[in-house]
Amino acid sequence: MSLENNIRPCYDIIKTIGTPDGKVPCFIMKSHRMFKAKILSNVSHNVSFLRSLKVPESTLNLCRPETLVTTSTDADEFNGNVNKVISMGFSPSSFGFLKALYVISVMDEKLAQKKEFYRKCGWTEDDILLAFSKNPIFITVSEKNVSSKMDFLVNEIGLQPADVAKYPSILIYSLEKWIIPRWSVIRVLLLKGLIREGQFSLVGTALMGRKDHFLHRFVDKYKEQVPELLSIFQGKIGLPELGLGFEERDRVKQM
Template identity: 40%
Template sequence: MLSCLFSKNWLSIHVGGAHLGIQHRWICTKGPASSNSSGDSTVSYLVHSCGLSQEAAIVAARKVNLHSLPKAETVLSLLREYKFSDTQISALVRKHPKLVIADAQNTLLPKFEFLTSIGISRLDLATVLTYNPRLLDRSLQDNIIPCYTFLKDLVLSDSKVVTIWKNNSWVFLENLSKHVIPNVAFVRELSMPQSCLAYLVTYKGRILLKDPELFSQLVVEVQQLGFDPQMANFVHAMAALYAKETWKRCQEAYRSWGWSDDDIRSAFRSCPMCMTKSEKKIMATMEFLVNKMGLQSGDIAKYPYIFGYSLEKRIIPRGSVVKVLLLKGFIEEKELSLATLCSISEERFLYRFVTRYLDHVPQLSDVYQGKVDICE
């Protein structure tokens, strides 16, 4: 018969010089001691202290046998000190059960201290480690610090290293000399400026994981399309060509609206990022501009930057206002362009197309705020 014991005793534990008082949680045992009692108590601890389901705890217990409650409690206390929520702790232990038998003071704490010392917040630390717990297995001296030093030399600021940690923490798991270092060296030989290289590493870093031979082929392909490695759009073009499946979906979406291959190539050269958008974004934007605004699909191909703007926050509100003014004869089509419609600042747009016409069209402000549908 399963019996549960509650302990009100407190453990005095020192982690990183800090005194932590930790209360025992409930410990379950299965009747008299047996050969399986250790496994049963591990499952019970994983359920009641770490928040795993019974099924997940049984699976996790196959990978770890808990012999020391104080050691496990020290780990959990350290995680909570670094802002891991109960949900995150549960997910982390489920993915990485051996965490509960880690050395909190000598293994985990130094990593946490170093990562937060470079500007990673405790909340971001918890989020990333929960998503990618393999990072906890990396050696601080042999992997994490050398990787940080390499990245810092490339991007020139801790804040950008923090961005890499948040968006591309995989790089801390990589053998840098296998892919990243030779690929960085290759684009440096093409005189890619520091600003472009920093952007590539910070925001498009997965490209640097390609095998060096395939990476060089990608770079050459981008060059052959007329992009200059010394210009920012070179990195955007690399990102577009790297994501082959996304490229194909974008291509088919544009074709469905009548774009020719020449239209697509021209749009790509002008704005490479137009080939990295979701099919949903492309279709919704074209639907509004063509079917509600009455624009020609071919004219939109001449201004592909439009797909970089928010449909809900910019394109629809501004387009709706302009459509009303056109219908009421206050402005003419020749006065407008997609560049004018979306590129000018909020202040200039409001002055040019909203406030100056409010006496004649009082509902214009409501149209701009989405309270009135121009198609109603």
């Protein structure tokens, strides 16, 4: 690429949107496919428009390049995306506003297909709207990825599809590295009678809580009664090895 005709102009554009020096390389890496002065030419206008709507600078600095770049140099495309997000109920000052704008920017044409997929997963229109309002990014996860997680959450754990819609971020987490280890610990504690259904929110507290909080509440607290809990959480011991009769699937009805 030409230093004078492309690289330097792109750098100047990136700096006009308030990107700190330390984050410029990250922005360039994320936008390398769009790293042309002609493509980035509308970024300054788009950022100015967001600032006029009082979008916080703290969130603008975290904005993904794909959110700010439109295929057309015409401002109407970006402005239309912004207005669409606002019409969905997102306030420009909210943390989720730029997440929703990112989804609309990169997936607008696929949203109808995605909504149909989630209907097949058992979600109602209200479930989809609720999940999108809570964390729009979940809808960018591939259908294959979501299918395996929904299958586990609904058919293995026994949650209702609507339960998952209340916590859409769970669909972003890894099934093997995050969801299954936590459920394995919870399942052992339930079968041993050390915890009871209704004491906590299974998804909100156990499956989505911070790692240190989970370890403190569900592993360290019961390590004397079940010394294997940490190894179960780390995937070093499988549930059948404990001999607790896991042939029968104990389903969680309401937690």
